[in-house]
Amino acid sequence: MTTAEQAPTTPEVLRPWIAGLRTLTFAEPPEETFVQLPDAATKVVLRMTADGRREVLAVGPRVRASYHEGKAHVSCVELRLAPGTARPLLGVPAADLLGRAVALDELPGAAGRRLARELGRLDPREAGPRLAEVLPGLLSAAVDPARAALLRAGVEALSVRADREPTRVREVARELAVSERQLRNLFTEGVGVSPKHYARIDRVRTVATRAGSARWAELAAATGYFDQAHMSSDFRSLMGVPPRSYATGRLPALTPCQAGFRRAGGVPPQGAGGEGRKLTP
Numbered sequence: 001m002t003t004a005e006q007a008p009t010t011p012e013v014l015r016p017w018i019a020g021l022r023t024l025t026f027a028e029p030p031e032e033t034f035v036q037l038p039d040a041a042t043k044v045v046l047r048m049t050a051d052g053r054r055e056v057l058a059v060g061p062r063v064r065a066s067y068h069e070g071k072a073h074v075s076c077v078e079l080r081l082a083p084g085t086a087r088p089l090l091g092v093p094a095a096d097l098l099g100r101a102v103a104l105d106e107l108p109g110a111a112g113r114r115l116a117r118e119l120g121r122l123d124p125r126e127a128g129p130r131l132a133e134v135l136p137g138l139l140s141a142a143v144d145p146a147r148a149a150l151l152r153a154g155v156e157a158l159s160v161r162a163d164r165e166p167t168r169v170r171e172v173a174r175e176l177a178v179s180e181r182q183l184r185n186l187f188t189e190g191v192g193v194s195p196k197h198y199a200r201i202d203r204v205r206t207v208a209t210r211a212g213s214a215r216w217a218e219l220a221a222a223t224g225y226f227d228q229a230h231m232s233s234d235f236r237s238l239m240g241v242p243p244r245s246y247a248t249g250r251l252p253a254l255t256p257c258q259a260g261f262r263r264a265g266g267v268p269p270q271g272a273g274g275e276g277r278k279l280t281p
Contacts, residue, residue, distance in 0.1 A: 019041065023077050045059050046077040048075050056115075060192055061097070061191070094192030104116035115135075159199075160222070216243060
């Protein structure tokens with residue numbers, strides 16, 4: 001059985017740096033296909049196996065979906081970092097972690113090494129309260145508030161919301177009074193991908209989570225696509241299958257579960273930092 005639990009509330013003091021906190025557990029090998037959606041977030045993941053082995057890793061943005069068989073007796077605590085906090089916390093820009101999973105204590109940031117020590121000895125249920133004690137002191141002097149606010153305004157404008165379509169990159173740059181080049185540099189440093197690619201990932205994630213809830217043409221319009229054909233093409237490029245196939249569970253071939261994270265340039269095993277729908281092919 002697979003269980004995923006979102007922390008009830010991210011402590012108020014952590015919200016400038018942590019966008020989300022959750023636990024994920026594989027008690028038995030899941031029968032369903034486990035889907036990792038494309039994801040523009042950088043994460044810190046505490047991974048624990050049945051034999052007591054623990055790893056604390058920095059997991060960078062993932063630009064394409066993957067489909068896996070789950071592995072039993074693996075549990076994780078996942079911290080989704082807010083845009084702009086990768087360098088202050090981890091010592092490297094988010095772009096350096098694109099498509100990678102790296103041991104946190106191998107990165108250059110002193111804050112990251114301390115965080116690795118703190119997480120490495122925690123019970124998962126203690127993660128939120130303990131981080132609320134530790135993180136503010138590690139980061140308060142390291143984050144440029146004005147730059148962080150600008151980046152987060154850009155992320156918000158380019159994200160799909162229920163009450164509006166996402167804003168185009170050129171319009172976002174104009175609204176924020178920066179050039180498109182400046183906006184691209186902000187995103188590359190603080191998110192790990194360009195504004196255009198961030199918007200693309202966000203739209204595809206939205207289509208994946210809403211698949212089957214509305215007509216495809218309506219979903220394409222709501223997520224900012226020119227038409228249904230453009231949505232289908234973009235979805236297939238990032239997800240490996242067309243939207244209809246994904247919605248009905250006709251998925252690509254499964255990737256066998258890896259024993260652990262592959263260092264420096266590797267990818268996370270399914271189960272750590274994974275998310276998405278569980279589908280039966």
